[in-house]
Amino acid sequence: MHVHLRVPGGEDSETMETGLKAAIAGGITTVGTMPNTTPPIDTPQMVSDMISAASNLGLARCMPVPCVTRGRAGESLVDFQKLHEAGATAFSDDGDPVHDSGLLLQAMEAVSPFNGVIIEHPEVMELSGGSVNQGVIAGELGVRGIPECAETVDVVRCLEIANNCPGHLHLTHLSSPRSIELVRSDCFRSAGVTVDVTPHHLILDETAVLEHESMAKMNPPLRSFNSRSELLAMVKKGMVDAVASDHAPHAMIRKRQSLEDAAFGIVGLETILPLTIEVLYTESGMPLLQILSLLTKGPAQILRIPEPGLAAGEKADIVLYDPDIEYSLYETGTFSKSRNTPFFHRRLKGKVEAVWMGRLVYRDGQFA
C-alpha cells in the first residue's frame, strides 16, 4: 500500500515495468503508488494513464495515490472528486506531511462522501532535518539526528484533526512506539485512524547504519533497540493495521554518497514477505494468518479494495510461497531497477514460487 514507483520522472531508479515485476516477484498483486514524482501525480489524466499503462503490462495492478495538494506544494487542494472518478480512492503528499492543518481537515471532509482515505506521512520538518535516528549512533558518527518527536508531534496534530471531522485518516510508516500508543489511546479511539509499519523498522535498529551506511538511511530513520522492540510488541498485540514496504528505489549514484548527502529510502517489494515472516513468525511467534492479514486484508480494507478471496466463479489473486527456500538477493538478482537495500546479502528464508491473478502471471522466476 506504499510504493514509490518513480513514474513519471524517476525512470533511472525504477520504471513501471521493473517496479511491477518486483511487486509480483515479491508476491504483491496490487501496488498503491505514491505521488512524489516529477511532475507529481495530481490530475485525473495522470491517474487513468497510470492505471491503463499498468494494465497493458499485465503484471501487478497499479492503484495511483495522487496528491492531496496541487503539485504536492502544500498550498491548495486537488480536485478529489475528479481524481476519484479517474480511479483514485487514497490521497497523499507522501515524502512530506500536509503541514497546513486547515487543508488536511478540508481534505478529509472532501474524500468522506466517497469513502476515500488520506494517507499522511507524519513529520514536523522543524524538528526533523537529520540523517539518522537522534541518539547514540548519530553522536558516534557526528551526524545530525532525527528525534522520534519529529513524528509523534505530528501524529498528535493529525489525531486531533481526525477527531474533529468525518473521513478516514491513515498514518503511514510509523517508527515510534509512542505514535502507535497515541493512536490507540482512549482519547483518540473515536478518530478511527489506521496505521502501517514497515518490515525494516521491525527488523533493524539504528545500529544497522554502522554496517550498511547510507543503505540503511531511510525516513523515518531506523530507531533505537528499545523502540524497535516495543514497536514489534505492538504489532504482535494487534495494534497495527498493515505492514507496508515503503519501496523507495534510488539509482546508486544517489545512495553511494556520504550519510548526510545520500537519498532516504530502500527498496522493499522483493523482501517484504520473507522479512515480515522472519520477524513476526520465526522470531516472535505471531500466528501466520494474522501476519498475512497485515499484508493482504489490512491494506485492502484501508485502500477500499474489494476483499480478494476464494469464491466460486470469481477470479482470485493467489501467491504460492515456499517457506523453506533459502537464498539471497545477491545470488538471485532483483527485478527492481534499483538495489538500495541493506538486505542485499542477507540470507532470506521463504520465496514466492508462483502468482496467479485469474491466470498464471509468474512462476519460478519467469513471467508468463
Ligand SMILES: [Zn+2]
Ligand atoms: Zn513517507
